[in-house]
Amino acid sequence: MMADDHDGTTSGEAAETAVEKHASSASPGVAVERADRIPNPGFPPERLRVTDTDPAKERAAERTVSGLFLLSVVGSVLAVVAYFAFPIVEGDPSTIRLNNLFLGLGITLGLLGIGIGAVHWSKALMHGHELVEERHGTRGSDETRAKAVEIFQAGNAESGFTRRSLVRNTLIGALVATPIPAIAIFRDLAPAEDPIALLKHTMWEEGVRLTRDPSGTPIKASEVTIGSAFHVIPEGLTELESHKLEEKAKAAVLLMRLPLDRLNEREDRQGWSYDGIVAYSKICTHVGCPVALYEQQTHHLLCPCHQSEFDVANHAEVIFGPAARPLPQLPITVDEEGYLVAKSDFTEPVGPSFWERAL
C-alpha cells in the first residue's frame, strides 16, 4: 500500500515486471494480445520546477501563498463589514443589490484566497515527484473467498435456512406482505373522492356570467370588439372560500370576437357563439399550460409552454405543435342585461388528457 518514490532509471523496469506479474487469468474476450507490442519505456526523467532549483523563486512562492491566505482573511472581514455597511433599506431596492454584491464579493475573496493559495502551495512548494502505487485485483484472494463461502455455509448449516424450507418460505411470504400497509396508508394523500368525476366538470353552468380575470367584473357583448381577447373566469370564482385555484385551473376561458365571415362553426355547435364572439378553454389540451397568446390577425392561439397552435376561426383545431385535441368550446349567449353568460358547462373535460377522459 505504501507508495514508492520513483526516478527515471530503475522503475521503468519495475513497471514492466508489474505487467508480467499480473498477466491475469481473466479472459481477454476478443481483445488482440500481440507478442511484439512496443514495450513500456518506463518513467521519463523528472523535470524540476523553478521552485526546486531557485531558492529565491521558492521564497517568492512562499510569500505568494501566505499573501493569498492573508487576502482571504481580509475578504472574510470585508464580508462582515459589508453585511453591516450595506443594510437593506425598505423601499429602496438598490440597497438589496449592494448588499448582495459586496457581501458576495467579500465572501468570494475569503474563499478564493484559501483556494488559490492552497493549490499554489501544492503545485509550487510541496514535494513534486510522482509516486507509484501497485494495484491489486479487486477480487478477493481465493483464500478470502473460500473463507466467505465457509461463513455462508456455516450460517446456513447453523440456522437451517435451506433445510427448513417451511420456515424460510413463510419468512419470505411475511416479508413480502409487510410493505403492503405502507402502500395502503398513502391512500389518504388525497380526500376520499373520485378524482375522475372532478376532472369532468367545471364551475361553468347555465347562466353563469363571463367575468374578467382577475377583477371578476362581468363583460357585456358590446365591449368585445373585433381583435380583442378577454381573459375570463366564471362569476363567483373570486368569492370562493376554498378551491379557488383548483376551479380556476379548470374554468379559465379566452373570449374573442371574430368577423362573422371568418368564423367557421361546426354544424353541431350552432348557437354556441354570440354574434362572432366565441369562448374557448384557456387550458391547453396538451399538458395544461394556459394558452395565453392570441394573434389577432390570424386568429391563432399559441401555447407559450410547448408552442401548440390552435385556430380559433376553425373551432380551435390544432394546426401545429404537440397538442392532439382542439380546445373545448364554452357555449355562450347574452342575458337580458346584455352580459355574456354560459349556456352550460363545457361539454367535454378541459385540459390535458387522462385515461378515462372519453368515457
Place this chain on the structure above:
Amino acid sequence: MRFTGWAANYIDERTSASTAVKTLGRKIFPDHWSFMLGEVALYSFVVILLSGTFLTFFFDPSMTEVEYEGSYVPLQGIPMSVAYHSSLDISFEIRGGLLMRQVHHWAALLFVASIGLHMLRVFFTGAFRKPRELNWVIGFLLFVLAMALGFTGYSLPDDLLSGNGLRIIDGMIKAVPLAGGWISYLLFGDEFPGTDIIPRLYVLHILLLPAILVALIGAHMVLLIVNKHTQFAGPGRTNDNVVGAPVMPVFAAKAGGFFFIVFGVIVLIASLFTINPIWNYGPYDPSPVSAGTQPDWYIGFADGALRLIPPHLETVIFGYTWSWNVLIPLVGLLVFLAAAALYPFLEAWVTGDKREHHIAERPRNNPTRTAIGAAGVTFYAGLWAAASSDLIATHFRLSIEGVIHALQFVTVVGPFIAYFVTKRVCLALMRKDREIALHGFESGRIVRLPGGEYIEVHEQLDDYERWKLVSYEEYQPLMVRPDARGRITARQRVRASMSRWFFEDRISPVTQRELESQRH
C-alpha cells in the same frame, strides 16, 4: 506538538484511526484536468447543502393564501401562498438572503452540469469498464437524483414559472395509462394545484432525496477508493500501477483548495448575476403565463421532447385515452436514460473482455463507442435546444414551425450523422497517430540533397511520446464458432454481429516489428 501527540493517541485508542491514515493517507491519485469534473460535482453539492440549510431557516413551505405585505412594491396587496411570500422575504428582507438563494440556485445548476460532464468523461474514456460498471450505475443514479432535487427545489418558491412547471408535470402524469388521474390526485392531495404539493416537495427536497443522494455519494467514493482511480496511458504507467500524487499532502491540498475555488466561483457568480428572479413572475395562478419561459437547463431535454412531437397523436381505444404525445417522449426519455445506465454491460458483453481496465482510453482509440456517445450527445442536444425553440425563433427571426422541424431533424437524423462523422474522424486520427508513431512528425526543416532533391526532415518521437500513441487496446470481431454441442446459438450470432459492428473498422497499434523495419 505534545498536544497533537496526545490528541492523536486519544483518538486512535478509541477509533483505530491510525489504520485509516495508514491505508488512505498516502493513497495515490493520478492527475488529469478531466478528473476534476467529478470533484466540481462533489464540491458544488457541499455548497448546495450549506446554502440550502441557511434557506430552510427562513423558508416556509405552506400554501396558505396570504396578502403580500413585504417591501417589494409591485406585489403589495396581491394574494399569494406563504411559500412565495417567504421566498420573497428571503430575497428582500434578509441580508444575504438573496445571495444565499442565488448561491443555492447557481450551485445546483453547476452540480447537474458537472455531473453530466463527468459522466461524459467517464463514458468517452471507457472508465466505466470492469471493475467500475457498478460505480457507473451509482453515478447514473446520482445524476437522476440531482435532476429530481433540482426540479423539486425549483418548484418550492411557488411562483408563476415553477407553478407552470408543476402544471406540466401534472399534465404528463395524467397521461399515464390506467392510473394517471389518480396518481395526480394523490400527489397533489386534491385537484391540481391543491394546497399540499409544496410541503410534500419540500420534504422530498430537504430530507428524502438528499439522504439518498448522500448515501449514494458515499458508496460512489468507497468504490472509487476500492477500485482506485483510472489513469491515462503514459510512460511508466501500466494497468497494474497508479502514478500520481499522494493524498497527504499534495492531493489533499489541491483538492481542498479546489473546493474553496469552486465555492468562491459560485459565490462570485451569485453576487454578480441574478438567477431566477421570482419577484418578476408573480405568485402562481393557473391562468396567466409569460412567453419565452425556460425551465432550468437540465430539465430542458425533457421539455424539448414534449415540444418536438407532431400534432394529433392521441388515440381512444375502447373508450380509454392513449396520449401518445406525452407517452412517446416519456418512454423515449426513459429508454434513453436506461441505455446510458446499461451501456457498460452491453459493451462488456460484446467484447467478452473479463479483465480489469485501469487505463483510461483516448476517445479516438475506441471509434465505435465514441461515435455512439456522439450520437447520444446529439440526440440530447436536439431535445435540449427544442426547450428553447420559441426563444430561438424570436431571437433569430425564424418561424416557430421551421425551428421545430429543424430540431426534429436534428433529433432524429442528427445522431446518425454524428455517429458516422465521429467514427470516421476517430479512425482518421488513429491513422495519423500511427503515421506519427512510425515515421515521426514533420519538422518543418527542408534539406537539399547533393543530387538537388529537396526533402523535409521527419523527426522521430522519443520513446516516451511514442508510448502514448501506441499503447491502446485492440479488439477484433468475434468469430462465430459452434459451442461444445456443435451448435451456433442465436445469442452467439447476435453477439458476433454486434462485435462486427464495433470492431470491423479498426486500426492496429504500431508493433515493435513494424517500428524496427521502419528504422532500417
